[in-house]
Amino acid sequence: MTDPKLDRLKTLVGEVDDLRKASTILFWDQRVMMPPGGAQARAEASATVGRLAHEKFVAPEIGELLDGLNEADYDYDSFEASLIRVTRRDYEKAMRVPPELTGEMRRSSALALSAWGPAKQNSDFQSLLPHLERNLDLRHRYVECFPKPDETYDVLLDDYEPLMKTAEVREIFDELKRELVPLIQEIGDAGEVDSSFLRGEFDREQQREFALKVVRRFGYTDDEWRLDQTAHPFMTSPGEGDIRLTTNFRPNDLSSIFASMHEFGHGVYEWGVDSSLHRTPLGSGVSLAVHESQSRSWENLVGRSRAFWRFFYPQLQQTFPAQLGSVDDEAFYRAVNKVHPSLIRIDADEVTYNLHIILRFELEQELIDSRLEPRDLPQAWNERMDEYLGIDVPDDARGVLQDMHWAGGSLGYFPTYSLGNVISVQIWERLQEDLGDIDEQMERGEFGEIREWLRTHLYVLGRKFTPQETIERVTGSRIDPGPYVRYLREKLAPQPA
Amino acid sequence: MTDPKLDRLKTLVGEVDDLRKASTILFWDQRVMMPPGGAQARAEASATVGRLAHEKFVAPEIGELLDGLNEADYDYDSFEASLIRVTRRDYEKAMRVPPELTGEMRRSSALALSAWGPAKQNSDFQSLLPHLERNLDLRHRYVECFPKPDETYDVLLDDYEPLMKTAEVREIFDELKRELVPLIQEIGDAGEVDSSFLRGEFDREQQREFALKVVRRFGYTDDEWRLDQTAHPFMTSPGEGDIRLTTNFRPNDLSSIFASMHEFGHGVYEWGVDSSLHRTPLGSGVSLAVHESQSRSWENLVGRSRAFWRFFYPQLQQTFPAQLGSVDDEAFYRAVNKVHPSLIRIDADEVTYNLHIILRFELEQELIDSRLEPRDLPQAWNERMDEYLGIDVPDDARGVLQDMHWAGGSLGYFPTYSLGNVISVQIWERLQEDLGDIDEQMERGEFGEIREWLRTHLYVLGRKFTPQETIERVTGSRIDPGPYVRYLREKLAPQPA
Numbered sequence: 001m002t003d004p005k006l007d008r009l010k011t012l013v014g015e016v017d018d019l020r021k022a023s024t025i026l027f028w029d030q031r032v033m034m035p036p037g038g039a040q041a042r043a044e045a046s047a048t049v050g051r052l053a054h055e056k057f058v059a060p061e062i063g064e065l066l067d068g069l070n071e072a073d074y075d076y077d078s079f080e081a082s083l084i085r086v087t088r089r090d091y092e093k094a095m096r097v098p099p100e101l102t103g104e105m106r107r108s109s110a111l112a113l114s115a116w117g118p119a120k121q122n123s124d125f126q127s128l129l130p131h132l133e134r135n136l137d138l139r140h141r142y143v144e145c146f147p148k149p150d151e152t153y154d155v156l157l158d159d160y161e162p163l164m165k166t167a168e169v170r171e172i173f174d175e176l177k178r179e180l181v182p183l184i185q186e187i188g189d190a191g192e193v194d195s196s197f198l199r200g201e202f203d204r205e206q207q208r209e210f211a212l213k214v215v216r217r218f219g220y221t222d223d224e225w226r227l228d229q230t231a232h233p234f235m236t237s238p239g240e241g242d243i244r245l246t247t248n249f250r251p252n253d254l255s256s257i258f259a260s261m262h263e264f265g266h267g268v269y270e271w272g273v274d275s276s277l278h279r280t281p282l283g284s285g286v287s288l289a290v291h292e293s294q295s296r297s298w299e300n301l302v303g304r305s306r307a308f309w310r311f312f313y314p315q316l317q318q319t320f321p322a323q324l325g326s327v328d329d330e331a332f333y334r335a336v337n338k339v340h341p342s343l344i345r346i347d348a349d350e351v352t353y354n355l356h357i358i359l360r361f362e363l364e365q366e367l368i369d370s371r372l373e374p375r376d377l378p379q380a381w382n383e384r385m386d387e388y389l390g391i392d393v394p395d396d397a398r399g400v401l402q403d404m405h406w407a408g409g410s411l412g413y414f415p416t417y418s419l420g421n422v423i424s425v426q427i428w429e430r431l432q433e434d435l436g437d438i439d440e441q442m443e444r445g446e447f448g449e450i451r452e453w454l455r456t457h458l459y460v461l462g463r464k465f466t467p468q469e470t471i472e473r474v475t476g477s478r479i480d481p482g483p484y485v486r487y488l489r490e491k492l493a494p495q496p497a
Numbered sequence: 498m499t500d501p502k503l504d505r506l507k508t509l510v511g512e513v514d515d516l517r518k519a520s521t522i523l524f525w526d527q528r529v530m531m532p533p534g535g536a537q538a539r540a541e542a543s544a545t546v547g548r549l550a551h552e553k554f555v556a557p558e559i560g561e562l563l564d565g566l567n568e569a570d571y572d573y574d575s576f577e578a579s580l581i582r583v584t585r586r587d588y589e590k591a592m593r594v595p596p597e598l599t600g601e602m603r604r605s606s607a608l609a610l611s612a613w614g615p616a617k618q619n620s621d622f623q624s625l626l627p628h629l630e631r632n633l634d635l636r637h638r639y640v641e642c643f644p645k646p647d648e649t650y651d652v653l654l655d656d657y658e659p660l661m662k663t664a665e666v667r668e669i670f671d672e673l674k675r676e677l678v679p680l681i682q683e684i685g686d687a688g689e690v691d692s693s694f695l696r697g698e699f700d701r702e703q704q705r706e707f708a709l710k711v712v713r714r715f716g717y718t719d720d721e722w723r724l725d726q727t728a729h730p731f732m733t734s735p736g737e738g739d740i741r742l743t744t745n746f747r748p749n750d751l752s753s754i755f756a757s758m759h760e761f762g763h764g765v766y767e768w769g770v771d772s773s774l775h776r777t778p779l780g781s782g783v784s785l786a787v788h789e790s791q792s793r794s795w796e797n798l799v800g801r802s803r804a805f806w807r808f809f810y811p812q813l814q815q816t817f818p819a820q821l822g823s824v825d826d827e828a829f830y831r832a833v834n835k836v837h838p839s840l841i842r843i844d845a846d847e848v849t850y851n852l853h854i855i856l857r858f859e860l861e862q863e864l865i866d867s868r869l870e871p872r873d874l875p876q877a878w879n880e881r882m883d884e885y886l887g888i889d890v891p892d893d894a895r896g897v898l899q900d901m902h903w904a905g906g907s908l909g910y911f912p913t914y915s916l917g918n919v920i921s922v923q924i925w926e927r928l929q930e931d932l933g934d935i936d937e938q939m940e941r942g943e944f945g946e947i948r949e950w951l952r953t954h955l956y957v958l959g960r961k962f963t964p965q966e967t968i969e970r971v972t973g974s975r976i977d978p979g980p981y982v983r984y985l986r987e988k989l990a991p992q993p994a
Contacts, residue, residue, distance in 0.1 A: 045736065
């Protein structure tokens with residue numbers, strides 16, 4: 001028998017979920033479909049729908065229902081216990097922040113994002129500075145809504161990686177830094193890999209067709225997926241059985257093929273969430289880091305593997321014979337895995353990428369702890385780029401202004417990218433233990449068994465458990481950078497001749 | 498100075514409008530973009546957003562504000578008086594219908610629409626019959642929510658053509674019938690027009706490009722408009738400066754070019770509504786008939802005119818030289834204006850179209866007055882098709898099952914199509930009086946003056962006045978079929994040799 005209180009809770013969170021899906025469509029449409037003239041009306045509609053979703057969720061009735069429900073009445077693993085547990089945690093967080101502050105944070109980040117575009121364009125940090133100061137100020141007020149944490153940064157991090165502590169991240173990142181800085185040095189010393197053939201003219205429509213060929217092999221179907229062109233790629237799912245990937249097909253390189261696999265990884269995670277969890281707070285991926293682990297798995301562990309390209313490279317050559325006809329598969333494999341310190345995070349290779357993240361993670365902590373003033377960010381940024389990557393930053397556009405996250409007010413977000421890298425290999429090792437030699441499957445263009453393993457072990461769980469619990473259920477251990485570092489070294493370190 | 502009650506009313510109806518815009522996007526996306534797998538989640542999200550918009554609108558606070566506001570405090574023509582007047586009318590209508598009944602009507606029409614597809618496919622009226630009976634039953638209950646009307650049908654009609662009476666429509670339609678039945682006879686006696694070249698292979702992408710060329714000349718810009726492919730064409734506007742046309746580009750005829758102009762007419766009406774009216778109940782076209790007058794103006798009065806094709810036909814020939822290279826412009830003009838009784842309303846010509854409507858209008862009244870049982874619809878339909886158009890109906894798929902309106906529960910909708918035809922010519926005559934010889938402009942491919950006349954005289958008004966008031970403001974007279982009948986006769990009756 002079911003508790004009528006639980007049924008009522010399901011009804012109410014179902015309505016909140018419907019409103020969030022409406023927000024999702026408003027957002028996707030704005031980025032992908034909306035004519036620019038619709039911007040003002042869309043801003044108002046989005047604000048109203050977002051505010052109503054929040055109001056409906058923090059309604060007193062939900063609080064009263066939660067007071068009358070006890071997750072201990074059910075198996076820890078059950079849908080019921082998970083629903084009560086996760087809704088309670090979300091509810092308690094949401095109740096702590098006054099709607100006025102939420103509103104101010106939203107407004108401030110909207111204004112700052114509008115200023116970020118031109119600031120980056122003109123490499124004009126000063127014009128963004130007041131916005132960053134305002135964002136930071138509001139984040140300080142936000143932190144004060146919560147019980148005193150071990151470290152201020154914990155509160156920010158928790159919004160993106162629930163229940164993760166700054167100290168844990170620091171420990172992981174310190175190990176990464178210790179291992180990766182010398183690895184980059186070794187690779188640099190071994191000499192340059194030729195990747196010149198990856199730059200050139202590549203017809204967008206042909207890139208799109210090739211990307212579709214790849215993700216269809218992975219599990220994309222026209223029944224439940226879309227792939228569209230956009231300026232800043234993202235994945236979103238406005239409902240069960242409705243997975244939307246976006247990619248920026250660029251005319252002068254092949255990066256969008258990897259970006260498509262990346263977004264597929266996000267999409268297939270949402271796609272695989274158990275049906276019974278939909279229209280509840282349990283019905284999506286558990287955290288940004290775990291999400292990123294899946295985008296990285298499909299982009300890097302699959303999409304930058306030799307086995308993958310054994311199958312796909314002949315097709316790619318056929319698609320672009322003028323550009324790739326004289327490039328052999330090993331040269332291509334080495335080029336798409338080239339490690340080389342560079343300025344821009346989103347274009348970085350598998351190894352140096354993490355140092356871009358660590359730099360941001362450190363600066364974010366210093367900012368929120370008031371050890372670093374926003375006005376001193378460019379200098380701190382440039383010094384650390386030199387220290388970690390040996391890179392001279394020529395201007396702020398290619399330095400501290402390159403990402404939109406801080407303008408958007410997202411402090412605490414960046415670490416999830418590298419945590420995702422770390423987790424991806426932990427999960428992959430377990431998958432390999434279970435499935436044996438998956439290279440053979442990939443060389444035959446078969447990815448169904450990989451996808452199904454990930455689905456049944458990870459994706460189905462949705463948000464039933466905490467991120468840490470989820471990772472432990474799948475891998476048997478806590479987050480551990482060891483496997484990731486070994487993977488990078490084995491794949492990318494100079495091999496003895 | 499402004500009344501704070503009025504400001505508050507504006508805020509509240511603004512939120513309702515935001516939710517309706519969200520509904521609009523959910524709908525557009527479902528029809529145009531959504532992968533089919535998203536259907537279930539979308540149904541839930543749409544239901545919730547639609548219900549919340551209704552709940553927010555019938556909130557007691559809006560009633561209290563309206564009680565405290567008096568439109569007579571402001572000029573009749575002012576924004577303020579119109580807002581109070583129109584909101585009051587909408588509110589009083591919305592309050593009369595119990596939410597349970599609204600919910601039942603929605604569910605019933607959703608079920609009936611699902612049954613309609615297969616019923617039409619299999620020409621199986623019996624499978625749709627229980628749904629039609631249920632819909633009709635619910636409409637009887639709906640009618641009872643309102644004060645006793647002169648005729649039962651008045652209540653249904655009012656939802657689509659506010660404040661219009663059945664008796665007025667009947668008078669107009671009786672005149673149309675009296676004039677058009679013999680006109681069709683005359684045209685038939687004069688012999689067949691060759692339109693065989695309009696059937697053939699026409700590349701969809703080329704059709705789309707040509708349609709875009711046309712609507713761009715009319716005023717479509719990439720900044721504020723979209724044109725997409727869909728199964729059942731429609732226009733929608735999910736916000737100011739965001740006008741979305743859809744067309745079904747069919748591979749075997751050119752009808753989508755006219756359909757595109759038709760949807761442009763709907764779009765340019767919404768596009769031209771005065772900015773100050775947006776985010777209020779005044780911010781859209783005033784009624785379905787007046788809306789249809791604009792789609793018909795751009796489709797027929799512009800798009801099927803000799804002057805229009807003087808400019809565009811050479812381009813169309815160039816686009817389809819194999820199909821049209823040997824067809825001269827006069828032959829083409831006659832073909833796209835061919836009058837010929839046929840089975841399907843949406844494919845009907847300018848003259849016979851109205852008889853398809855009159856037939857439906859008559860049957861709808863008989864149904865709601867219980868003079869006709871739903872089970873007897875097919876027979877009544879077929880008899881009247883023979884009487885008005887001399888057409889034998891071979892099966893119900895091409896007869897009573899062809900339209901989705903009755904399955905969707907929309908009784909009272911059909912007359913607005915022919916009323917739109919009538920109004921379109923009344924407005925056009927005034928436009929011609931003001932602008933002089935517009936044929937010369939159209940022959941040069943210039944439509945800006947026409948569009949601006951319509952905008953400043955009609956589109957800007959939005960819903961500020963009643964449909965009847967709006968028509969009188971623009972044309973100086975009430976709805977009158979005289980000009981329309983004259984137009985049809987002059988354009989399409991056999992000319993003395």
